[in-house]
Amino acid sequence: MNDIEKESNPPELAYSSESLSVAAREDGVSAAYEAKSRLINEHLQNEIGFGRYQLQLFILTGLGWAADNIWLQGVAIILPQVQSELHPVRVEFTTLSLYVGLILGASTWGILADLIGRRLSFNITLFIAGVFGVAAGGANNFTTLASLVACVGFGVGGNLPVDGAIFLEFIPKSHQWLLTLLSAWWALGQLFASLIAWPLIGNFSCTSANDCPKSSNMGWRYTFYVLGGVTLIMWILRYVVFDLQESPKYLIGRGQDEKAIKVLQHIARVNGRTLSLTAESLRKASGTQDAASTPLTTRQLIQQSFSSVSLSHVKPLFSTRRLAINTTITIALWGLIGLAYPLFNGFITLYLTTQVPSDSSISTTYRNYSIISVMGVPGSIIACLVVDWSRKNRSAFAMGGRKVTMAVSTALTGVFLFLFTTSKTNAAVLGYSCASGLTQNAMYGVLYAYTPEVFPAPHRGTGDALCSAFNRITGILAPVIKIVTTTAAGTAANGSANGPIFVSASLFLVAAILMLFLPIEVNIQSFKKLPSDEIGLFRLLEKQPYE
Numbered sequence: 001m002n003d004i005e006k007e008s009n010p011p012e013l014a015y016s017s018e019s020l021s022v023a024a025r026e027d028g029v030s031a032a033y034e035a036k037s038r039l040i041n042e043h044l045q046n047e048i049g050f051g052r053y054q055l056q057l058f059i060l061t062g063l064g065w066a067a068d069n070i071w072l073q074g075v076a077i078i079l080p081q082v083q084s085e086l087h088p089v090r091v092e093f094t095t096l097s098l099y100v101g102l103i104l105g106a107s108t109w110g111i112l113a114d115l116i117g118r119r120l121s122f123n124i125t126l127f128i129a130g131v132f133g134v135a136a137g138g139a140n141n142f143t144t145l146a147s148l149v150a151c152v153g154f155g156v157g158g159n160l161p162v163d164g165a166i167f168l169e170f171i172p173k174s175h176q177w178l179l180t181l182l183s184a185w186w187a188l189g190q191l192f193a194s195l196i197a198w199p200l201i202g203n204f205s206c207t208s209a210n211d212c213p214k215s216s217n218m219g220w221r222y223t224f225y226v227l228g229g230v231t232l233i234m235w236i237l238r239y240v241v242f243d244l245q246e247s248p249k250y251l252i253g254r255g256q257d258e259k260a261i262k263v264l265q266h267i268a269r270v271n272g273r274t275l276s277l278t279a280e281s282l283r284k285a286s287g288t289q290d291a292a293s294t295p296l297t298t299r300q301l302i303q304q305s306f307s308s309v310s311l312s313h314v315k316p317l318f319s320t321r322r323l324a325i326n327t328t329i330t331i332a333l334w335g336l337i338g339l340a341y342p343l344f345n346g347f348i349t350l351y352l353t354t355q356v357p358s359d360s361s362i363s364t365t366y367r368n369y370s371i372i373s374v375m376g377v378p379g380s381i382i383a384c385l386v387v388d389w390s391r392k393n394r395s396a397f398a399m400g401g402r403k404v405t406m407a408v409s410t411a412l413t414g415v416f417l418f419l420f421t422t423s424k425t426n427a428a429v430l431g432y433s434c435a436s437g438l439t440q441n442a443m444y445g446v447l448y449a450y451t452p453e454v455f456p457a458p459h460r461g462t463g464d465a466l467c468s469a470f471n472r473i474t475g476i477l478a479p480v481i482k483i484v485t486t487t488a489a490g491t492a493a494n495g496s497a498n499g500p501i502f503v504s505a506s507l508f509l510v511a512a513i514l515m516l517f518l519p520i521e522v523n524i525q526s527f528k529k530l531p532s533d534e535i536g537l538f539r540l541l542e543k544q545p546y547e
Contacts, residue, residue: 035285036252040264043277045172048264051271054171060242061163062182063234065448066189067126068159071098071133071152073193074227076346077369078220080353080362081201084209085217088142092479095346097146099479101153102472109158110465113165118247121162126235128155133228137221140214156231157472161464164452168460169247170267177384179452183445184380191373192230197223198366205362257282316456317463326454326520327463331470333447333511337410338471340507341440342478343500344417348372351501352429368430375434379441383409386442402450407515409442414508421498421505454520 075098083091109121132151139145168179197219204219206212214221238244245267251260257279268275318324344351352365386405416436423429455463478500485499 033253036257036260036282037249039277039282039285040248040252040260041173043264043275044170045174047275047277048172048268048271048273050172050175051273053267053270054175056242057167057170057244058178058182060234060238060244061167062185062188063237064122064126064159064163065182065185066192067129067231067234068156069186069189070193070227070231071129071156072342072346073190073373074133074197074223075149076348077193077197077201077366078223079347080349080365081205081217081220082142082145084206084212085214085220086142086145087209090479090483092347092482093142094146094149095342095482096476096479097150098153099342099472099476101150101155102157103153103469103476105154105157106161106468106472107465108154110161110468111462113162113250113465117250118162118166118169119244121158122166122244123235123239125155125158125162126231126238128152130155130228130230130232130235133224133231135228137224137228157468160448161468164448165460165464166244166247168452169249176449176453180384180445180449181380183383183441183448184377186444186448187373187376187380187441190376191370193223193227194366194370194373196226198370200226202363202366207362252282314462314466317466322519326518329514329518330451330454331467333514334451334467334471335474336507336511336514337443337447339474339477340504340511342475343481343504343507344420344436345440346475346478347482347500348433352433364426368426368433371430372433372437376437376441379409379438380445382438383442383445402446403515403518403521406443406446406450407512409439409446410508410515411512412439413443414505414512417501417505417508421501 075094079091079094082088082094088094105125109125113121129152132148132155136145136148136152139148164179164182167182168176171178200222201219204217204222206217243266245263246259248260248263251257251263261275261277261279261282264277265275317327349365349369352368383405413436416432416439420429420432420436423432451467452460452464481503482500
C-alpha cells in the first residue's frame with residue numbers, strides 16, 4: 001500500500017514521528033522504511049513522473065503477463081491433438097502437470113523477489129519457460145510431454161506475482177490505473193496463442209485418432225515451437241535490451257539507500273528529468289544520520305536472505321484486523337477463481353468439440369476459439385476505464401471502484417457459464433463463450449490491479465506469491481474434477497457432461513459475493529471513512545496528516 005498516495009505539492013512534506021510509527025506498525029514495516037518510502041513516492045510523483053522508463057517497463061511486464069496466458073491457453077489448445085496421437089490414459093494430466101509447475105514457480109519466484117530482489121525473478125522466468133516450451137514440442141511420448149510442460153509452468157508461474165510488484169513500485173500515483181490495463185496483455189496472450197494454433201493445428205493435424213502418426217499430426221508441435229520461440233524473444237528483450245533497475249523499495253528495505261538513489265537517478269535520466277532527492281535526505285527523513293552500510297556481495301546477500309527465511313514477510317500481511325481480513329479474503333478469492341477459471345478455460349477446446357458434436361471440425365473449433373480470444377481484449381480495457389473513472393469520480397454513482405467492478409464482472413461470468421451448459425447450437429456455444437471471455441478478463445483486470453496495491457511494499461512479493469500459489473494449488477483440482485466427471489472422450493460420466501462447467505459457474509458466483517466483503521477499497525476517497533483507530537495505517541495514503 002506504500003505506493004498509493006494522494007498527489008500533492010511540494011515534494012517535501014513533514015511528518016510527525018508519532019504518525020510514522022503508527023503507520024509503520026500497522027503496515028508491518030519499520031518507521032524508518034515508512035519515512036523513506038513516503039519520500040521516494042513524493043519524488044516519483046512530482047519529479048520523475050511517468051516517462052520512457054515506465055513505458056518500456058509497461059511493455060515488458062505486459063509481455064510477461066501475456067506469456068502466462070500464452071502457455072495456459074497453449075496447453076489447452078493442444079489437448080485434442082495430443083489425445084489423438086499419444087493416446088494417454090487421460091489427456092487432462094497435461095494440465096495437471098502444468099499446474100504442478102505453476103504452483104512451484106509462483107511460490108519460488110514471488111518469495112525470491114522479497115529475499116534477493118526483483119531482478120533475478122524478472123529476468124530468468126521467461127528463459128526457463130521458453131527453453132522447455134520448445135523442448136516440449138519435440139516430446140515423443142506423453143510422460144515426456146507432461147514433464148516438460150511442468151517445467152514450463154515452473155518458469156512462467158513467477159511472472160504474475162513478480163511483474164505486477166515491479167511495475168507498481170516504479171510508477172507514480174497518477175498512472176497506477178495502468179496496472180489494471182496490464183491485464184489487456186494477458187488477454188492478448190490468449191489471442192496470440194489462438195491465432196498461432198488456428199492455421200497450424202487446423203492444417204497440420206490428423207483427422208482420426210485411429211490413424212494419427214507423428215508425421216501427420218505436427219500442428220500442435222509447430223504451435224509449441226512458435227510459442228517457445230516467442231517466449232525466448234521476450235526474454236531477450238527483458239535481459240539484453242532493457243536495463244531493468246532493482247526496485248528502490250526493495251533496496252531501502254535492505255538499508256542500501258545509496259543504491260536506491262542511483263536507481264532513481266537513472267530512471268530520472270531516462271525520463272529526461274532531474275532528481276533532487278539524496279541519500280542524506282532519506283536518512284534525515286527516517287531520523288537516522290548514520291552513513292549507509294557497506295554493500296553486500298551477491299553471495300553475502302543470498303546467504304543473509306536465506307538464513308533469515310521465516311514468517312517475517314507473512315506476518316505483516318495480518319498485522320491488523322482489517323488487513324488480516326482483507327488478506328484472507330484476497331487469498332481466498334485467488335483460490336476460488338484459480339479453480340473456476342481452468343475448469344472451463346483449461347479445457348475449452350474439448351468443450352467446443354463435444355458441446356455440439358455435429359459441427360466440431362478442427363477448423364471450426366479453432367476458429368471459434370480465436371473469436372472468443374478476441375472478445376477477451378475489450379474486457380480488460382473496459383475494466384481499466386471503469387476503475388479509473390470510479391477512482392476520480394467522487395459522486396455516489398462511482399459505486400466504490402474496484403470491489404463492485406470485480407463483483408459484477410465475476411457474477412456475470414458465472415451466469416454466462418450456466419447459460420453455456422444450455423447451448424444446443426454452435427451459435428449459442430460461441431455467443432456464451434464470448435460473453436464469458438469478456439467478463440472474465442474484466443474481472444481478472446481488476447483483481448490483478450487490486451492485489452498488489454493492498455499489500456505493504458516490503459512484503460508485496462510474498463503477498464502476491466501467496467495469492468498466486470493458492471491460485472495454482474486450487475487450479476490443480478480442475479483436471480481432477482474434469483477426470484472424475486467425464487470420460488476420456490469428454491462425454492458424460494454418470495450423466496454429468498457439463499459437471500465441470502457447473503462447478504466453475506458456481507465458484508464464480510461465490511467469489512463475486514465474497515468480493516463485496518473486502519474491507520479495503522483502493523480508492524483514495526474511501527480511506528477518509530476509516531475508523532479512527534485505523535487511520536494511522538492509511539495516513540501514508542493521503543500524503544499529509546489528518547486534521
